Amino acid sequence: MSEKSAAVVARDLVKDYGSHRALDGLDLRVERGEVLGFLGPNGAGKSTTIRLLLDLLRPTSGDLRVLGESPREGGAALRSRIGYLPGELALPRTGSAGAVLTRLARLRRGAGEDALAPLAERLGLDLRRPVRSLSKGNRQKVGLVHAFAAEPELLVLDEPTSGLDPLLQREFLALVREARDRGATVFLSSHVLGEVEDVADRVALVRAGRVVDAGDVASLRRRAGQHVELVLTGPEADDGKVREGLTGLPGVTGLAVSTTDAGTRVTCLLHGDPDPLLRAAARYRVTRWSAQDRELEELFLDAYRVGDDARGVRA
Template identity: 50%
Template sequence: MSHAALGHSTDIRGDGTSPGAAIEVVNLVKRFGHNRALNGVSFQVPRGTVFGVIGPNGAGKTTIMRALLDIIRPTSGQATVLGTPSRNAGPDLRRRIGYLPGELVLEGRTSGRRLLQHYADISGPVTAGHVNELAERLGLDLDRPVRKLSKGNKQKLGIVQAFMHQPELLVLDEPTSGLDPLMQQEFLRMVREARNRGQTVFLSSHVISEIQQAADEVAILRDGRIVTINSVEELRTTAIRHLRLVASGIRPTDLAAILGALQGVTTLDCTLTATGDAEAVATLSGAIAPFVQAIGALQVRDLVLEEPDLEESVLKLYSAPVAAAVVTK
């Protein structure tokens, strides 16, 4: 199967879908009894991109993925995968997808190599030597019985089976669960390489740093609703930075007045140091240019401005009232 790079057209067809979308979800609802696991979820994943979904446990991430793959049927709404309605997800469509479930169950006396051969017989042709290459990158012994593998090595086996046939679409649910930090970084390299080949990656996680490193766009999910959809870079521009400023020749109250007048400066505390300087400790969200201009005339003795804290920003979005949720894609 050829996996040439695919375009990013955003033209809308007569049926409301985009020919440039690998995944399109429109007003998806899923009820389990009286519980609404999904509550009107809508989003698009352009082809050849990495799309991350992040949210706390129980937010609905796994339910979305299972609905996309027709493992469960939505109560209402529409999901289209690689141009095909998910309800029509037959063998031909499934062979174009690599799926890693969040709850991976691999048992049996067979070896990892034989198990992967079984999966290859189902998913379609695998390039000679590619399985060995992936296993070597992940430090996985394919000749050990699956039942004797640790949780982390079983996870590696699941990653190999998802990637090995170089599918058009990778659907990965909490893929780094059980992996050590070095293997997490290797996995993220594999995701970036897949995107560079033109594959699409739909990735769920509750680890914000993973999404920050891997994704082009991210949807923040809470209680079955999307709080926001944005690029990682756009999230970074609105993320929270912690700052510490020491200036001489100014009283703490005056420094507090200058900084307090700036939009985005919060949690401000100004005190007098032992050397008679004014010290300000604060948080800053949004653009830093107004802050830099405001302190330009000060006699700055020390300034520490941390990298944007995306995790803190996202956690605030988790706790934001659902009624105020906005999709900003």
């Protein structure tokens, strides 16, 4: 696929702040019309990536295309096609929420002005309230209304549900789905895995300025594996023999064997085909078997347990 066919293409993107390297060869591709969850803790490089997408910062090296254009060369015309909610939203200290949103809409030549009131109603935002009196959650609503109102081609949302209660978080996810249904691309940066799982087509995990894993949620869950527990009984099921028989099986890691009143208890993490483990366990009498899918959050944490020299993968 060509770079123009994608909403975002980043190749070997590097950004240095003096001696600190915030992005270290980041590779990323976001297709048009998809919702990408861009996940990582504070300091992973999420906000820096977003600022590069919007030409608020310039890369030290590497190549970046947004909606088929260089952010620098695309300028204001390109940014008019993007809806943006920053992680730290700065609003004027004077005027009502409605007046501020109207001024912002008119900077886009009125695009989305008719949608302000309906969106505010959905999010429970009182447009008459002075901006200076708004809570963190209500200020976030102002930012969401502005980002979605003009129905942009690309939505770039940095920690969008910060300060919102659970009911409004669900309403936000409904807005994201509606945007995707009309063909928009959504770049959703977050450290809240649950909300991303609910709505994202794909997820990219970023660590130390690199994408360390990427894929659709279902495939990432499969790679996350399962927590397995067995209880084995019988004359051969002493813990030493069981440990010897199960050690080194394909896909089995974190093996732990212990003796209990019920028998020999085995726990492990299983990736891939369960057949080798099942065949090995069948030598004994199996009185308990349980397998539970790991949460995506655990895969996320795995990505942050690797050493500092871990190499990124292309997304």
